Amino acid sequence: MDTSLQSTNDRAERALAALAEKPEGVIEQIAAQADVSPADVLSVLPAGAAVLVPAARWDAVWKDMTGWGEILLIVHTDDIVLEVNGALVDGSEGHGWFNIHGDSPIGGHIRKDRCVNIAFVDRGFHGRRSCSVWFMNGDGKAMFKVFVRRDKDRALIEDQVLRFEALRVAAAF
Template sequence: MSTSVTAMTQDVKALIREDLAAKPDGVLEAVAEARSVPLQRVLDCLEPQAAARVSGDLFETVWSDLTGWGDITFVVHTRDGVFECKGSVPPGTVGRGYFNIHGEGPIGGHLRMDRCCAIYFVDRPFFGKRSCSVQFVNEEGGVMFKIFVGRNEDRSLKEDQLARFEALRAQSVGQAR
């Protein structure tokens, strides 16, 4: 990489870190859009305790664990809107080039699992409350979808899911080493 490209990359990282410091519980997609970078670049600028990255090769292992969490919030966030649905993560199988989700509830479909290059375990404040999610990132650095630890009626995180999130993060990071 040339010196000028390296310097520009470092400058963008510094700007992203400034944005994160100014609004530590803000919307990460807003930072990515303001800096004209894929969301993965923003995730990579979070402190290690806030975002743990593992290989997308762990897709099936991570998905399988998520099927036992109970009701979660499944989110697809694009420039044009945020799509959220609540329900349990259904099991899936690989076939015909897709990871086929066998759900009869609100979560179902077909994913290009082969395009998942990284999975992030994100634990950071969001509008003043702790938020934990598993974010699946594609080859271009965009987030394919996110799965959030569920909340109780008082908006606190569900303790059983939080424990599963922390255990899955530790197990996945351990497998990546």
């Protein structure tokens, strides 16, 4: 067997084993336990739980999400899980960055060219449905994630769920 295929199979087996232990756990923690990337874990989720679309869909995906209202943006690294509530605003490209500035606490500069695909993730998380859009880099990690918000009763905001589901279908084509 080709060593790269063997390596891919080995990563998938480790990801599946770690996922079996915590099927609704934090993807990054499952990946660390299995010594694989978060992308490896997303790839072994049940069918439809992680739908990948090409990074070329960035502009359309971002533009649609600017109409979702207040979302939860998460940046998860080995050192921090940063959570910011706010609306996404239009971005512009300049000097090699995707720049976001506007009337929102979410702002900054993103190396858009490092995005290799966008994952629409719809899975259980600690007993509840969770819907998010992950902008993935070539290292198999999420650059950042945009989550459908929850209301005061911890239920997903239905309008955002509908927009997430529609965008997932539209972006795949």
